Amino acid sequence: MSAYEMRSNFGPLHVLTGNQVRDALEDVLQKFTVVAPVMADNKLVYDEVNDVSDIVLNDALPYKSPKDVVFPRVEDVMRFLENRVEEAQVIKPVLLVGAKPCDLAAMKVLDEVFTGEQGRYKDSFYSNRRDFLIIVGMNCREKKSGCFCEERGINPAFSQDCDGFLTLQDDGAVYEPLTEKGADLFSGATAASENSVSPGEETLVLNTSEAEVFTAMPWEKYAEGCIGCGTCTFICPTCHCFNLRDSEKKGIVTRTRVWDSCMYPKFTLHAGGHNPRTRKYERFRQRVLHKYLYIPENYGCTACTGCGRCIRSCPGGLNIRNTVLDIQRRLAEKREVHV
């Protein structure tokens, strides 16, 4: 289905004044659990909204990604009963408002990993949450330091990877329904669809093989400042490593799924004491290549959206964009020499 067909199926554009946006948000808050950008501890984050006035619809990319809407930081998996286990997941329908194009692209990567055919197994927890999620995307007009979504082929002004898209304007907004689920969420004066935005070209990619980059690149240099804190993985919209943990409360054992991080040395520690990735540069290499080589090979998409969060948050100054650029440059030089 082309972009044009998809965008013409679900009704006209709605041009909303600022007040109409507020009214529409009031309305959806009555019907759904709404997750939207709100301020918490002086940081803009995607979180559950209780009062419409808390919603911050502006240009800032929230500090954290909205991945925990579909892949919570801690989630109950099951409870052990005497002779059986009981599934413990609690799902409620959620409306996510204000997800930026980079975070929408990240959700597509997670969809592939957790529910795609290529993954062979489907993750029921992710899949259940995803089925009950409606997403309203929102444009991004201001580039933060470290942002590079355009090099990753993402158009910050528009994305189709959602149920409806809200384009903020200086005065009010334009809402464009993109799926049936997004059809009646915001209504204002109607207008015809413009169909003028198209995604850009992905320039920051690695067209290479594991053998060509695994040992030939200066990984120790790239990872020099790493302190092994794992912030990059927790803040990343596509990172999805996890652990299962048991805990007991009032005699009932619950198994929970919690985020884990490939940047921790114990992540790969064998029971027998052997560890395939003992060094920091090996773990950073895993993170970079997992995003730029392994997931593309397995799922056909690069697992980095250029949101820049890991770059802005890294206390050691590690920079995935500069790393990939440097690898690209070295590969190009090597190929020139061979020609």
Place this chain on the structure above:
Amino acid sequence: MSVQHQDGSRNVQNQDEQKHVQNPYLPSRAVILEVIQETKSETQDVKTFRLKLDAPFDYRPGQFVEFSVAGIGECTFGFASSPLIKDYMELTVKRTGYVTENIHMLSEGSTVWIRGPFGNSFPLEKMEGRDLFYVTGGLGLAPLRPMIDYVFDPAYRNRYGNIKMLMAARTPGDFIFSYDFEKWGKMPDTEFYQTIDSPAEGWDQFVGFPHTLIEKIPFDLEKTTAVLCGPPPMIKALSNAFVQYGLPPERIYTTLEMRMTCGVGKCGKCNIGHRYVCIDGPVFSMAELGEMPSEY
């Protein structure tokens, strides 16, 4: 390996019927029938647990399960008994950490939880007509035992050629399944060897690491397929030795140990290059491993 096979054979209680995706994290119940103390050395750190499952399932040699003790956690183990045995299954567990420490404290009648089977398996059909050379180190014998017993089964034995077995352990007391050795050694067209790391009183078998010994055991380079399992450094040294000896990497198989959580290719732990040991392995040929980063 297929999702259907794994899902269809699991008995999941309290399934929410509205959900169309099967939950891959729910285990089914099993009861411990017997606990067998394997190693006789001072640490006595390996035990085999014979389990009866509420909902038995089929598996192939080389596959693995996720084994849970409620409230303690979950660990990954290869099946250690023949899939031809339908009354029970066995898992061999070395006491090395929190979960295995707790597993070792369990006794007959204890309830445990199993999910699986997961992973690929040894290419038994592809190996038909070939001589087999098994080399194992320590606990590495456990994941090979389903294949060993399957091939020795009268129904399948004539599908395979001569068999050589070289089993290694640190000390004479560290061998697992030693009660099977006499039976295996007497099997037709089979040579059975043992080795330990350093000389011990009364020991008349080989001494030394397996990779230094394969040239002392004559085998037919054209006809033989080697199957190895042991600690990663042993696998690396041994496969190098076989390759140097002239055995092509395509005919050397191993089953990898990696830290795992989910078993279904999501949690990220067993990722080596673009492969996941849990769904692309655990069985790999050395030719396949040669194309992957050496992060195992």
